[in-house]
């Protein structure tokens with residue numbers, strides 16, 4: 001029996017190509033994984049009536065570890081997003097997005113080493129929305145006014161921003177535990193508590209309370225989200241582990257991805273108490289589907305995170321060293337990296353040839 005069984009969700013668009021590259025690289029390290037393939041996305045809708053069939057969720061629940069390619073969000077089906085649905089079904093409340101500089105990517109910075117820990121289940125992404133003009137929306141507007149909580153224009157659409165003690169406490173604690181386990185020195189809690197007193201204010205109170213438990217072991221600071229964005233650009237070296245509510249986490253992690261060379265490089269993980277799903281930050285890049293052009297680095301680095309999660313440190317280190325070596329040489333790289341470095345895509349290699357170059361370093 002294989003040492004690990006991992007659910008593999010190839011996804012669609014460039015997903016199947018980059019997950020194939022990832023799988024070949026992982027297997028070449030010699031690590032013993034049994035891949036349980038589970039298809040999700042628009043292409044399974046005809047067969048199952050949903051882009052996220054129950055057996056896919058069950059497979060992840062059983063194996064507790066999954067790695068996926070991006071999945072296109074179906075338009076006009078009433079189904080929000082496979083990715084969001086999977087996170088909700090498995091209560092994957094942590095979105096981990098490390099942003100670490102790799103020489104050769106053509107990034108504007110070469111000294112970034114920031115770990116973004118984003119809350120994944122509440123805040124403005126809780127999906128609690130009221131459409132403009134609907135009776136219930138007008139009722140809500142009347143309710144707000146009746147309680148002296150302020151006035152809202154009657155032609156407004158409304159999205160609620162719930163932030164709970166439960167949600168805040170577990171994400172901040174996760175960030176501190178991550179810092180301890182990975183020998184990180186500081187956790188920064190990001191918020192806008194000066195304006196949003198009852199949501200971000202609550203988050204900040206909880207963060208301070210949790211931080212007190214780690215005093216003397218991990219340093220703590222809090223920062224306002226706008227100042228954080230400026231700080232990322234001016235002095236990224238001042239940040240270590242950064243923990244944020246959902247919306248700020250989404251935006252600031254893309255900013256961090258930009259600092260290290262863009263979406264093609266940025267890996268991610270969605271982690272809960274009972275399961276972890278690893279995936280790149282980027283989407284399915286439909287225009288590159290089937291062209292063997294997409295950059296699989298973010299998918300491969302997501303596998304590095306997965307291997308660490310599985311306790312396969314040697315395999316993870318080997319792959320990371322291989323990626324650094326191939327990107328550092330700048331020869332066998334995909335079109336996007338070649339273009340950033342030389343201004344032209346000439347001489348770039350395909351998705352699988354790039355994976356071959358990484359494997360050749362083992």
Ligand code: NAD
Pocket residue numbers: 014069070071072073074083263264279280281282283284285286287288293294295296297298336
């Ligand atoms: P995208 O990330 O797919 O593409 C943004 C840009 O980056 C495009 O120009 C694309 O060609 C390029 N790009 C992305 N990944 C690349 C790679 N590996 N190599 C080279 N170039 C790459 O974002 P989008 O166009 O907004 O979304 C496309 C679809 O993906 C949408 O349906 C969206 O909902 C979905 N999506 C899925 C996930 C996920 O599965 N987790 C995440 C984001 C978006």
